[in-house]
Amino acid sequence: MIGGTMTGINDVAATRRGFIGLAAGGAALAASGGVVQAQRVQTSARIAIVGAGAGGTAIANRLANRLEGAVITIIDGRQQHWYQPGFTLIAAGLKPSSYAISNTFEWLPEGVEWVPEHAAEIDPEANRVTTLSGRQVPYDYLIVASGLSLDWDAIEGFSLDMVGQNGVSAHYAGPEYAELSWRELDRFVERGGIGLFGRPATEMKCAGAPLKIAFLADDIARRRGTRDAVQVIYNAHSPSLFGLPIVHHKVRQLFDERGIEARYSHVLKAVDHRRKVATYATPDGDVETAYDFINVIPPQRAPQVVRDSGLSWGDRWLDQGWIEVDRETLRHLRYANVFGVGDIIGVPKGKTAASAKFHQPVVEDHLVSEIAGREAVARFSGYTSCPLVTRVGRAMLIEFDYNDNLVPSFPGIIAPLEELWISWLLKEVALKPTYNAMLRGLA
């Protein structure tokens, strides 16, 4: 994952949103009819999909369903599929690592060729993807669903082999690391001390997840009766705890009530695991803080193969490399036969599985409509969703769009800024089935 190769590509994972709706949605069901299966479109188009995570797998299933005769090739060397929204639950000791692990191939539709290799080069001028072994995949349409890379090397002194000992946790790294992270969190709340949490300064997948793990540490310590011995410190990268001002204020209020200390404009820079000291870059210079437990979430960037392809924005996110797509159609602004889904797209909101789910019908509509000679109508609103867990058994179902508007799925029924059991229920019960249905192109 470390900067440079595609080995670390993690597709978007975290979905949260719709699932919930499903569980609670009996009433809404009455308002909507059944799905009318669209007629399949005949084509001989060659479609290449880079990345078989949540976004790539779902769009492969959707296109296989809508197109007759298309040659669809999906390129990803990762054998395991990770249900990333489950990582927080694993890191809180509520689920085993196996909860988030399945096989890439089991989600892919028949008729789609899976090339089990990482992409080494994407050439949008020549309309060709080349894999690590040198195999060339020419295309008429390209969908970039590579996910993002976690840049662990950007944290000085840190490496993943430290996770699971001396109070170091890093649940973003994968299901096994999430389980190791739980063991450290478990030891920490048992023994007490200072716990450091926080988020990177880059765009990141699921900006609510760093808050959740801090809330859960507080809650688990309370349940154990060790809260007085535990200090929970959350380091925000900016002067705000969450991108939406209204959510920031709510979280700040909850932090105050729970005794979670918030430090602003603190970006993790280095970890000295021998001295158990973390260094943060702040506007006033570097600050060192001793810890007994630390949760590390690194800067996040486009995989190197994407950054080398010329598909990235040239005037923004220069250190991150997200691809230059229209924020409503998700079509590349310079290469009209290229689309993006999932974490890799350069839009102002939403690196969550819920967003990836909402990217699907948009890209499907634009691609299929173009092939069929129709005009596409679907637009992405920036929809992002976060069941912000505030303790075991409660969450706030926060959904918003490009305009920082709250866009609740169940207005008047499930309040977005209230800690509710029903929101937890959606996260715990309904999210994964909905995610799986999304992978199959059914939701």
Place this chain on the structure above:
Amino acid sequence: MQDLTLTTLIAVFEEMFGPVVFWAMVVVAVAITLLYVYVLIRDRAMSMRKFLLAQLSMPVGAVASVWFVLTFTNSSLSDMGGPIDWLMVLGIGTVGAVGFAILIYVAQSLIRGPQAD
């Protein structure tokens, strides 16, 4: 949800329980309902004695269904955070109570027969 249709809901429930268990549950629910209609037609009347026992069993169904949901979601009644949560609990309890009552009524009718009243 963006596209909350019956097809989507069925797809999600199939993922939640697995297709076999989900459709088995649907078949069991439909079968019990059909049996209920059957015994009503067969007996040409509601048996108040059987109905009384069925009613008395309702709290058991209600408590069992709420307990089931709480247990499998790592939560407890202290997690209820607002009116919608209590409505949800009431809804789950009601479904459990009614379902269990119908089951008890049907079971009595099938085991004892119409003459047992």
